[in-house]
Amino acid sequence: xxxxxxxxxxQWTLKEPISFAGVGLHGGEPxxxxxxxxxxxxxxxxxxxxxxxxxxxxxxxEYVSDTTLSTTLTRGKASVRTVEHLLGALHGMxxxxxxxxxxxxxxxxxxxxxxxxxxxxxxxxxxxxxxxxTIVSIDDRLEIDSGDRSVIYQPAEEAYITYVVDYxxxxxxxxxxxxxxxxxxxxxDLAPARTFCLLSDAERMRAAGLARGxxxxxxxxxxxxxxxxxxxxxxxxxxxKVLDLLGDLALVGATWHxxxxxxxxxxxxxxxxxxxxxxxxxAQAKSQRRAVAAFAS
Numbered sequence: 001x002x003x004x005x006x007x008x009x010x011q012w013t014l015k016e017p018i019s020f021a022g023v024g025l026h027g028g029e030p031x032x033x034x035x036x037x038x039x040x041x042x043x044x045x046x047x048x049x050x051x052x053x054x055x056x057x058x059x060x061x062e063y064v065s066d067t068t069l070s071t072t073l074t075r076g077k078a079s080v081r082t083v084e085h086l087l088g089a090l091h092g093m094x095x096x097x098x099x100x101x102x103x104x105x106x107x108x109x110x111x112x113x114x115x116x117x118x119x120x121x122x123x124x125x126x127x128x129x130x131x132x133x134t135i136v137s138i139d140d141r142l143e144i145d146s147g148d149r150s151v152i153y154q155p156a157e158e159a160y161i162t163y164v165v166d167y168x169x170x171x172x173x174x175x176x177x178x179x180x181x182x183x184x185x186x187x188x189d190l191a192p193a194r195t196f197c198l199l200s201d202a203e204r205m206r207a208a209g210l211a212r213g214x215x216x217x218x219x220x221x222x223x224x225x226x227x228x229x230x231x232x233x234x235x236x237x238x239x240x241k242v243l244d245l246l247g248d249l250a251l252v253g254a255t256w257h258x259x260x261x262x263x264x265x266x267x268x269x270x271x272x273x274x275x276x277x278x279x280x281x282x283a284q285a286k287s288q289r290r291a292v293a294a295f296a297s
Contacts, residue, residue: 006126006183008255011096011133013037015125020116024106025082025195025214026070031104033086035117038097040131043253044090048078050103059087061251061275067267069205071248081106084247084267085195089117091250092186092243095126096133112194112218114243118187134254136281144272151269153277156259161245163262165238169198172222175238181246190246192232193239196220245270252277 006012014037021032038045044059055078057063065074070082086107090098092114110116142153162178179185197205199221202214220236221228233239245262248270256277262269 006094007128008094009132011040011129011131012094012126013039013042013097013129014095014121015127018117018120018124020108020110020120022108022110022218024104025109025112025218027081027104027106029104029106031102031106031108033103033107034101035086035090035121036099036101037127038099040097040129042097042099044087044095044098044100044250046073046078046080046083046100046102048080048103049101051078054101058253059083059251060253061271061278064251064271064275067271069267071251071267071271079105082109083107084244085114086117086247087250088243088245088247089114089121089186089191091255092181092190092246093118093121093126093183095121096255097129109195109214109218112196112220113240114191114247118191122187134281135257136252136254136277137257138277138280138284140280142273142276144269144276146269149264149266149269150262151265151273152261153273154259154261156257159255159257160259161242161262162259163238163242163245163265165241165264167198167222167237169222171227172196172198172237175235177235177238177242186246189233190239190243193236193243194218194220194232195240196222196237198222199224241265249274249277251275252281254281 017034017036019034024031046057047054057073057075057078057080063073063075066072071084072081080102144151159181164176166174202221216228251274
């Protein structure tokens with residue numbers, strides 16, 4: 001197992017390609033993805049290798065087309081669904097640049113967590129590209145509300161998340177997780193947390209044509225008197241939501257620093273925050289370039 005420490009100021013990529021195969025959680029179709037090294041400044045980008053021309057879809061907030069139970073990216077005729085676990089693993093482990101070749105419409109669910117992605121990444125190793133990574137840190141406080149759901153960003157010198165969930169079930173009630181986001185924390189405390197749902201929600205999703213690939217092997221189902229499999233953490237459900245948030249915030253397109261407080265949020269609010277952070281970061285960069293140009297003239 002490779003060391004989880006890396007220089008957080010540099011861009012990093014994989015040392016060698018890593019591949020995964022399985023079924024999509026929602027589509028239920030067989031699918032594979034190969035995550036490959038990419039050059040500095042490339043970013044995290046998906047390629048639909050099963051389509052003519054192998055069209056690419058950058059993992060950026062402006063390409064989000066749907067947030068129903070997962071995050072879908074679309075550019076032109078190419079879409080990739082359920083990207084959040086793989087993006088959470090890559091972004092959480094410090095990978096700046098990777099090309100993800102997908103031979104279908106969805107990332108394989110594997111066991112419903114990001115543990116396999118992180119394990120393979122650590123085994124193959126990471127390579128420093130000796131190029132400074134972009135760090136997004138906004139001076140303003142941002143708040144997005146939707147009924148009793150909310151997500152707040154405020155300035156901080158590190159990436160820190162506080163997440164609260166409450167599903168109104170005696171076996172899936174109020175849970176809270178908070179902590180700094182670093183590769184060791186992601187590997188130990190977040191990546192193994194699996195996707196989950198209440199039994200009643202699973203039945204409704206199936207009736208709506210969703211979660212067709214969901215099984216007791218790739219998700220935890222909350223039953224009337226227990227769980228479909230033993231929990232990996234007493235608060236596994238909120239940890240998985242933090243993993244989802246990490247994947248969605250990878251859509252900022254850069255490393256972010258700040259404190260994020262999410263209450264019963266979900267993909268739609270995660271993605272809206274990613275878009276706000278990205279927009280403000282782009283505006284700040286343009287302002288700084290104008291200031292430099294004015295000083296040099």
